Amino acid sequence: MLTQSTYSTHITEAIEQAQFPTDPPKLYDPIRYILGLSGKRVRPLLVMLGADLFAFEDMESTIPAALAVEYFHNFSLIHDDIMDEAPLRRGAMTVHKKWSENVAILSGDALLVKAYEEIARCTPTKIPALLKVFNRMALEVCEGQQKDMDFETQDLVAEDDYIAMIRAKTSVLLGGALQMGAILADANAEEQELLYQFGVNLGIAFQLQDDILDVYGNPENFGKQVGGDILCDKKTILRIHLQQRVGAQDAVILDNLVSEPDAEAKIQTTKELYAKYEVRAIAEKLKEDYSDRAYEALSKIPVADQQKAALLDLAQNLMVRTH
Amino acid sequence: MLTQSTYSTHITEAIEQAQFPTDPPKLYDPIRYILGLSGKRVRPLLVMLGADLFAFEDMESTIPAALAVEYFHNFSLIHDDIMDEAPLRRGAMTVHKKWSENVAILSGDALLVKAYEEIARCTPTKIPALLKVFNRMALEVCEGQQKDMDFETQDLVAEDDYIAMIRAKTSVLLGGALQMGAILADANAEEQELLYQFGVNLGIAFQLQDDILDVYGNPENFGKQVGGDILCDKKTILRIHLQQRVGAQDAVILDNLVSEPDAEAKIQTTKELYAKYEVRAIAEKLKEDYSDRAYEALSKIPVADQQKAALLDLAQNLMVRTH
Numbered sequence: 001m002l003t004q005s006t007y008s009t010h011i012t013e014a015i016e017q018a019q020f021p022t023d024p025p026k027l028y029d030p031i032r033y034i035l036g037l038s039g040k041r042v043r044p045l046l047v048m049l050g051a052d053l054f055a056f057e058d059m060e061s062t063i064p065a066a067l068a069v070e071y072f073h074n075f076s077l078i079h080d081d082i083m084d085e086a087p088l089r090r091g092a093m094t095v096h097k098k099w100s101e102n103v104a105i106l107s108g109d110a111l112l113v114k115a116y117e118e119i120a121r122c123t124p125t126k127i128p129a130l131l132k133v134f135n136r137m138a139l140e141v142c143e144g145q146q147k148d149m150d151f152e153t154q155d156l157v158a159e160d161d162y163i164a165m166i167r168a169k170t171s172v173l174l175g176g177a178l179q180m181g182a183i184l185a186d187a188n189a190e191e192q193e194l195l196y197q198f199g200v201n202l203g204i205a206f207q208l209q210d211d212i213l214d215v216y217g218n219p220e221n222f223g224k225q226v227g228g229d230i231l232c233d234k235k236t237i238l239r240i241h242l243q244q245r246v247g248a249q250d251a252v253i254l255d256n257l258v259s260e261p262d263a264e265a266k267i268q269t270t271k272e273l274y275a276k277y278e279v280r281a282i283a284e285k286l287k288e289d290y291s292d293r294a295y296e297a298l299s300k301i302p303v304a305d306q307q308k309a310a311l312l313d314l315a316q317n318l319m320v321r322t323h
Numbered sequence: 324m325l326t327q328s329t330y331s332t333h334i335t336e337a338i339e340q341a342q343f344p345t346d347p348p349k350l351y352d353p354i355r356y357i358l359g360l361s362g363k364r365v366r367p368l369l370v371m372l373g374a375d376l377f378a379f380e381d382m383e384s385t386i387p388a389a390l391a392v393e394y395f396h397n398f399s400l401i402h403d404d405i406m407d408e409a410p411l412r413r414g415a416m417t418v419h420k421k422w423s424e425n426v427a428i429l430s431g432d433a434l435l436v437k438a439y440e441e442i443a444r445c446t447p448t449k450i451p452a453l454l455k456v457f458n459r460m461a462l463e464v465c466e467g468q469q470k471d472m473d474f475e476t477q478d479l480v481a482e483d484d485y486i487a488m489i490r491a492k493t494s495v496l497l498g499g500a501l502q503m504g505a506i507l508a509d510a511n512a513e514e515q516e517l518l519y520q521f522g523v524n525l526g527i528a529f530q531l532q533d534d535i536l537d538v539y540g541n542p543e544n545f546g547k548q549v550g551g552d553i554l555c556d557k558k559t560i561l562r563i564h565l566q567q568r569v570g571a572q573d574a575v576i577l578d579n580l581v582s583e584p585d586a587e588a589k590i591q592t593t594k595e596l597y598a599k600y601e602v603r604a605i606a607e608k609l610k611e612d613y614s615d616r617a618y619e620a621l622s623k624i625p626v627a628d629q630q631k632a633a634l635l636d637l638a639q640n641l642m643v644r645t646h
Contacts, residue, residue, distance in 0.1 A: 024469040079432060083425040102406040102472065105428060109402060110465040112432070116439060117458045124451045131443045131450065135436055142433040146347040149425065 007048040030095045030107035037090040044070040050181020068118035069177045078108035137176030144169025171203025201294035208287040211236035227267040241279040330371040353418045353430035360413040367393040373504020391441035392500045401431035460499030467492025494526025524617035531610040534559035550590040564602040
């Protein structure tokens with residue numbers, strides 16, 4: 001077993017060394033551009049850690065699957081940014097802003113195909129199983145993005161529907177990445193499923209934490225604007241529970257906040273309502289539930305504890321204490 | 324060997340029976356919609372005929388690959404129609420017009436993943452080879468679409484570049500479909516390559532013919548508006564050769580035609596220039612060259628002539644006499 005940072009270095013090098021054609025430039029320049037906006041590369045790392053968990057020896061052979069997951073993630077960012085009309089991504093211009101929507105549509109498509117090219121470069125006997133997991137995951141991510149957009153025009157969103165949305169939009173990719181690693185390491189179906197559940201539940205907990213940190217996070221290390229979700233009226237887990245519990249009088253206040261021009265006042269009043277209806281505790285509890293489920297799934301995988309250290313470490317880094 | 328129409332019926336039934344989820348509706352309704360706008364289904368038929376050529380017996384097992392190709396084609400239509408701002412497709416509203424651009428982007432993405440799901444349903448031992456061919460083809464189609472868009476803002480396009488564009492944008496899909504059939508039927512690498520060349524060259528000839536028919540076709544059976552390419556200043560093979568040969572005086576006339584408001588006059592003057600510079604004959608010759616290359620490749624495949632009858636029949640149906 002190598003250290004996590006060695007794997008991360010491997011991944012960074014593999015992405016840097018990946019060769020994309022130069023022609024046509026409008027198809028491949030945006031791909032090089034988005035892959036160059038270095039993110040945390042958590043997802044490809046999960047592929048490698050998923051294989052490492054089972055003491056897989058041929059770690060070099062996990063690189064194509066790791067790249068496939070990273071390419072897929074970046075494809076989804078390019079297309080989601082068009083749909084969300086986002087001007088910035090990782091502090092830089094989004095592809096559709098830097099070039100055009102057409103360029104973003106088509107280079108996104110090409111990057112999705114590039115992800116499948118990496119699947120095709122995996123160990124041939126593993127390709128059918130990898131392809132199946134990758135496809136299911138990819139389709140669920142599309143479903144999650146559509147549900148997320150549907151919620152924008154929906155008055156009330158149920159907790160279950162919200163969880164189903166974040167599961168599909170962001171968490172299955174973490175579970176799928178880990179499962180692909182497990183497949184490469186010849187893990188059996190039950191082990192694969194447990195590792196998948198670890199990733200999916202950890203992903204849900206992480207997203208719930210993101211909703212909480214948006215309101216209660218430390219501005220210095222949150223990495224995004226605190227209160228950003230409130231300002232754009234995003235239906236987070238806090239907002240969803242507030243809407244379910246709010247009294248008639250406060251409901252009017254809440255409705256009026258949509259057109260509140262003073263950002264500070266909007267955030268402050270929303271936080272007061274969150275406090276009054278004690279929604280933070282509900283969200284924290286839900287986050288703990290999913291994080292518990294994640295750790296429970298991992299604990300059931302029959303490998304030595306030391307093999308699990310890297311994954312537990314990663315999970316703990318993702319899960320900061322918010323209270 | 325079954326007849327071509329039996330295969331076509333198989334394909335139509337398989338598409339009708341394909342189950343797509345109902346939720347989220349905005350993701351899957353557009354997929355059902357575009358697949359329901361019945362096209363000619365030539366591409367999935369080519370997968371089956373590619374296997375049939377080698378007397379493959381388990382024709383039922385070719386259906387997933389045939390569906391993959393048809394899904395891919397429809398994915399590319401959804402996204403191309405956004406990029407080309409096309410209001411109509413097969414006489415019906417395009418997906419982005421009927422729903423929205425966001426819906427068209429995302430349902431297109433999902434349909435591309437669905438195509439890969441069909442690849443995953445193919446005979447497992449064949450999946451690595453099929454995936455490789457499918458990926459190469461998919462990427463070239465993206466490249467072709469980008470080149471086509473690039474040409475719109477380019478003054479002069481060389482014949483070679485134009486051929487490379489139509490090869491990538493439309494012809495490799497025909498070649499790839501046939502090759503996938505050949506892979507399923509255990510054809511060797513040389514046979515696969517010859518069949519691929521047959522499809523690609525036939526596709527180029529077909530596209531050149533389409534350029535010619537736009538100007539000289541019989542309005543009653545062309546299926547599109549005669550002169551449509553001229554009216555939207557499309558860089559067809561005729562236009563490209565005209566621009567290369569036109570004298571200084573006629574070049575001014577040609578430039579002014581871009582802003583000619585009278586459609587009849589625009590078509591008439593363009594046709595006069597085509598006649599003066601004899602570009603039709605050049606285009607016809609080029610079409611014949613590619614069609615000859617196609618037939619030559621097919622003739623080299625070492626199977627009995629009767630096995631080739633269905634493919635020759637299809638090719639002859641595609642290649643009408645234009646002079």
